[in-house]
Amino acid sequence: MSTDLIPPPEECASIRAELGAWIDGELPREDRYRLERHLDACPACRAELELLQLVTQSVREMPHSEPGEAMRQQLLAQVRAEANRTRSELFIAEDDRVRVIREHGGPTFDGEDHSVLEQMTAVSVEGRFVSWQGWDHAGTSCYFIYTD
Amino acid sequence: MREDLTDELLMHRIACGDAAAFDVLFLRYRRAIFHYTLRMVTESTLAEDLTQECFLRVWRSRHQYRLGAPFRTWLFTIARRIALDEVKKRRVPTTALAADTEEGSDSRVRAEQLTDPSHEDPAEIAVSRELTRVIEGALNHLPETLREVVLLRDRENMTYEEIAQITGCPLGTVKSRLNAARARLRAVALEWLNAR
Numbered sequence: 086m087s088t089d090l091i092p093p094p095e096e097c098a099s100i101r102a103e104l105g106a107w108i109d110g111e112l113p114r115e116d117r118y119r120l121e122r123h124l125d126a127c128p129a130c131r132a133e134l135e136l137l138q139l140v141t142q143s144v145r146e147m148p149h150s151e152p153g154e155a156m157r158q159q160l161l162a163q164v165r166a167e168a169n170r171t172r173s174e175l176f177i178a179e180d181d182r183v184r185v186i187r188e189h190g191g192p193t194f195d196g197e198d199h200s201v202l203e204q205m206t207a208v209s210v211e212g213r214f215v216s217w218q219g220w221d222h223a224g225t226s227c228y229f230i231y232t233d
Numbered sequence: 234m235r236e237d238l239t240d241e242l243l244m245h246r247i248a249c250g251d252a253a254a255f256d257v258l259f260l261r262y263r264r265a266i267f268h269y270t271l272r273m274v275t276e277s278t279l280a281e282d283l284t285q286e287c288f289l290r291v292w293r294s295r296h297q298y299r300l301g302a303p304f305r306t307w308l309f310t311i312a313r314r315i316a317l318d319e320v321k322k323r324r325v326p327t328t329a330l331a332a333d334t335e336e337g338s339d340s341r342v343r344a345e346q347l348t349d350p351s352h353e354d355p356a357e358i359a360v361s362r363e364l365t366r367v368i369e370g371a372l373n374h375l376p377e378t379l380r381e382v383v384l385l386r387d388r389e390n391m392t393y394e395e396i397a398q399i400t401g402c403p404l405g406t407v408k409s410r411l412n413a414a415r416a417r418l419r420a421v422a423l424e425w426l427n428a429r
Contacts, residue, residue, distance in 0.1 A: 105412050109386060111393050140418045143368035144387040146361070150271070151264040152281045160285055161256055164292050168250040 096123060097130050104134050108141055240304035248295045258304075259288050265389060266312050272384050273316035274323070275373050283319060287312045309389070309399045313381065320377055364425060371421040379414035382407055 100123045106112045107120050124131050236257055238246075246254035266287050271280035290311050298307060372380060385391045385399060396407045 102412065105415055106408060109393070109411075111408075136419055136423060137415060139364070140368060140415060140422050141387050143361075143365040143422070144372065144383060144418070146365045147369045147372075147388070148365075149264055149268060150277075152267045152284050156281055156285050157256075157259065157263070160259065160288055161252060163289065164255050165252045167292070168252045 097127060100124075100127070100130050101133055104130075104137050108134075108138060241301060244295065244298050244304055245300070247292065248298065255288075255292055258291070262305075262308060263288075266308070268388060269309070269312055269384055270316045272372065272380060272388075273313075273377060274319055279319065279323075283312075283315050287315050290315070303395070305389075305391075306395050306398050309385065309391075313399055317377065360429075364422060367421060367425045368418055371418050375414055375417060379410055379417070382410045383414045383418070386411060 100120055103112060103116060103120055107117060112120065124134065238254075238257070240258060240261070243254045243258050247258065263284065267280055267284045270283040270287070271277060274280055274283065287308070291308060294311070298304070372383060375383070381400065382396055385396045386393075391399075393404050393407045393411075396402075397404050400407065402410070
């Protein structure tokens with residue numbers, strides 16, 4: 086490559102500030118083309134890119150470890166114990182958040198609160214049934230009922 | 234329990250009190266959460282405790298999970314809160330490394346060799362492993378605000394948008410922190426390469 090095609094050094098500083106975003110695939114298309122054209126012509130920035138790639142590769146290759154099986158069993162035992170206490174639950178959604186208002190010991194919803202519910206409809210996610218949903222008489226609170 | 238269910242669908246089952254669905258999610262993310270907390274608190278036993286606490290909080294907060302929201306982002310938001318609380322409580326020592334912005338032309342050939350997958354020479358592999366250990370040490374000494382963005386991006390392959398949601402920072406801050414973190418790691422890598 087002829088030296089007269091090498092970009093001016095002041096351009097290199099702005100390019101190097103974007104190398105990380107380029108590696109991460111986070112650069113907009115027009116900036117990506119500008120950066121890649123610069124890299125084609127600038128050996129110093131290519132060397133900088135290679136060094137940065139070496140760093141990110143090293144982070145990815147750091148050894149993976151995992152918690153022991155004992156922790157899993159302990160966690161599961163705790164979760165199962167708590168699950169058995171509340172098999173079927175009623176939720177209320179307010180301000181875009183869902184929280185429990187009542188927990189039932191039985192496998193199906195059978196509390197007196199059903200009087201606040203209008204017609205129940207099924208809620209599906211990706212084609213799978215996940216819960217029953219209903220609104221109170223005022224139409225202000227949304228209830229979800231999950232049953233096994 | 235089918236293990237190919239999406240995280241979000243599993244969360245719906247967990248909200249119904251399904252412990253088997255919880256186990257699937259736990260197995261799916263235990264390594265990632267353990268690794269993240271380990272890097273944040275730099276102590277294995279403590280990281281195990283925090284991982285357990287994180288998943289227990291997932292279980293107990295299952296009704297706060299917003300229907301349809303990305304589970305992974307929610308999970309890491311919980312893990313981050315727990316890890317940072319612990320860092321503050323225990324004041325896990327972090328030593329900021331001096332940023333070195335020196336140019337890296339001397340390391341060019343070595344960097345090319347180490348990043349080229351065609352180099353499968355055992356000696357090169359050993360060098361690569363050694364550099365990974367060096368970078369690992371340097372990462373552990375980054376301030377946690379810089380360390381966490383590197384972990385979420387380079388280990389968990391998260392987008393800047395996801396990292397912004399987890400950390401509660403603007404996108405520009407995520408990007409500038411990543412650049413600052415990588416500049417420090419780059420300086421350490423360069424120093425190591427030049428010293429070889």
